[in-house]
Amino acid sequence: MRAAARAAKTATDNTPTQLAILHEAGVVDAGGFGLQVIFEGFLKTVEESDPAAVPARPAGSGKALPAQRSLELPEEGWGYCTEFLIEGRGMSVEEIRDNIAGMGNSALVVGDEELIRVHVHTNEPAKVLAYASGVGTLARTKVDDMSKQHRVILDDTVPAEPQGNGKLAVADAQRKRPKIFKGLGVDAVVEGGQTMNPSTNDMLKAVESIPYDEVLLLPNNANVILAAQQVPDLTEKKLYLLGTRTVPQGIAAVVAFNPNRDAKANQLAMAEAANQVQTIEVTHAVRDTTANGVKVKKGDVIALINDKLKHSGSDYGDVVSLALKDIKPESYELVTVYRGDGAKDKDLKVLTEAIGRDFPGLEVEVQDGGQRHYPFILSVE
The missing domain is CATH 3.30.70 (Alpha-Beta Plaits)
Incomplete structure (x- = not known):
C-alpha cells in the first residue's frame, strides 16, 4: 500500500509535464490527485495514523490560467x-x-x-x-x-448587467396570466382585465418599480392603450410603448424580446411579432344587439376577431370555425387556445375537435389562461 501511495503521488506530480495546460496553470491533474488522496487515506488507515495528515491540496503555484483563445464563440453563440x-x-x-x-x-x-x-x-x-x-x-x-x-x-471589461437595455412592463393580466408573463421574464405585471382596466397611475407605478432607465410597456388591451399613452409624460425614464391590443399579441411580443438588443430595436422587433398574431376572443352576448352587420341574441356564442365582432351562433365549434375561415388559416400554423375560468371541458372538446376537423393543417395547443370574461381566447400565428 505504501508503494502504491508513493507511486500515485509521483504520477500526480508529473502530470504538469504531460499536459501543457496544467503546466501553464501551475496545477496538477485533479483526477490524479484524487486517486493519490484515496491511496494515502488507505495507507494512513492501515498504519493507524491521523487521516487528517493527508494533504488537503496538491502542490503547485495555482496561478490563474489565461483565457483560452482556442475556445472561440460559435457563430450561433452558446445560447x-x-x-x-x-x-x-x-x-x-x-x-x-x-x-x-x-x-x-x-x-x-x-x-x-x-x-x-x-x-x-x-x-x-x-x-x-x-x-x-x-x-x-x-x-x-x-x-x-x-x-x-x-x-x-x-474580456473582463464586458459589463455584467447594462442598465441601458430596456426591461418589460405588462398591463392587463388577469389572475393566472401574471404567471404566464412572469414566466416569460417580464419584470412588472399590472393586473387588470376588461372590467377592471389598469389606470395610468397603476402602469406608472409598475414602470417606476423597474430599476432600469429604459422600459417597454405593453397594454395588451385596446381599452388600456389611451391610459398607457399618458405614462411617458409622467416618468423620467425612457419609455417605449407598444400598441398591443390583446393578450396573444402581448405574449408574441414578449417572446420576441431579446435582452442583447437595445430598447428601440426590441420595440421594433416586438411590434412586428405582435402584428403577425391574429386574436379570436370567444364569449357570450349579454344582450340583443347588432354590430358590424352581425345580429346577436342574448346568450349567443360570439367571436371577436382582433376586437371586432364578426360571428355569432349557438355552438362554440361552429362559431370558431367561421372566425378561423375569415383570417385565411392557410397562412398560419399554430392555434393556442387559452382556457378561461369557468370554461367547461365539453365546450373545450367541441371547440378543439371543430378546429381539427375543419383545419387539419393547424396545430392546436391548449393553455390555462385564467381570464374571467372570455371562456376561450385563441392566438393564431
Missing part, C-alpha cells in the same frame, strides 16, 4: 442556460422531457407529477418558458446568457 421548477398536478415527466429536449440540448428534466425541475441549454429561452408556463406554475426561473459569460472570460 442560454435555462433553469426552473414547474409546479402542477398530473404532469407527465416523460412528455415534458421530450418537448424540452426538442428545444435545446443538455436537457435535464426530473421530478414527479407535482414538481419537475428543468435544466436546458437553448437559443430560445422564451419559447421554453412559454411552453412550461402552459404546463404548470413556474418557480425559481433562472436564465443565463452563456455567450456573455464566455465573453466575460475572454
Whole structure:
C-alpha cells in the first residue's frame, strides 16, 4: 500500500509535464490527485495514523490560467442556460422531457407529477418558458446568457448587467396570466382585465418599480392603450410603448424580446411579432344587439376577431370555425387556445375537435389562461 501511495503521488506530480495546460496553470491533474488522496487515506488507515495528515491540496503555484483563445464563440453563440421548477398536478415527466429536449440540448428534466425541475441549454429561452408556463406554475426561473459569460472570460471589461437595455412592463393580466408573463421574464405585471382596466397611475407605478432607465410597456388591451399613452409624460425614464391590443399579441411580443438588443430595436422587433398574431376572443352576448352587420341574441356564442365582432351562433365549434375561415388559416400554423375560468371541458372538446376537423393543417395547443370574461381566447400565428 505504501508503494502504491508513493507511486500515485509521483504520477500526480508529473502530470504538469504531460499536459501543457496544467503546466501553464501551475496545477496538477485533479483526477490524479484524487486517486493519490484515496491511496494515502488507505495507507494512513492501515498504519493507524491521523487521516487528517493527508494533504488537503496538491502542490503547485495555482496561478490563474489565461483565457483560452482556442475556445472561440460559435457563430450561433452558446445560447442560454435555462433553469426552473414547474409546479402542477398530473404532469407527465416523460412528455415534458421530450418537448424540452426538442428545444435545446443538455436537457435535464426530473421530478414527479407535482414538481419537475428543468435544466436546458437553448437559443430560445422564451419559447421554453412559454411552453412550461402552459404546463404548470413556474418557480425559481433562472436564465443565463452563456455567450456573455464566455465573453466575460475572454474580456473582463464586458459589463455584467447594462442598465441601458430596456426591461418589460405588462398591463392587463388577469389572475393566472401574471404567471404566464412572469414566466416569460417580464419584470412588472399590472393586473387588470376588461372590467377592471389598469389606470395610468397603476402602469406608472409598475414602470417606476423597474430599476432600469429604459422600459417597454405593453397594454395588451385596446381599452388600456389611451391610459398607457399618458405614462411617458409622467416618468423620467425612457419609455417605449407598444400598441398591443390583446393578450396573444402581448405574449408574441414578449417572446420576441431579446435582452442583447437595445430598447428601440426590441420595440421594433416586438411590434412586428405582435402584428403577425391574429386574436379570436370567444364569449357570450349579454344582450340583443347588432354590430358590424352581425345580429346577436342574448346568450349567443360570439367571436371577436382582433376586437371586432364578426360571428355569432349557438355552438362554440361552429362559431370558431367561421372566425378561423375569415383570417385565411392557410397562412398560419399554430392555434393556442387559452382556457378561461369557468370554461367547461365539453365546450373545450367541441371547440378543439371543430378546429381539427375543419383545419387539419393547424396545430392546436391548449393553455390555462385564467381570464374571467372570455371562456376561450385563441392566438393564431
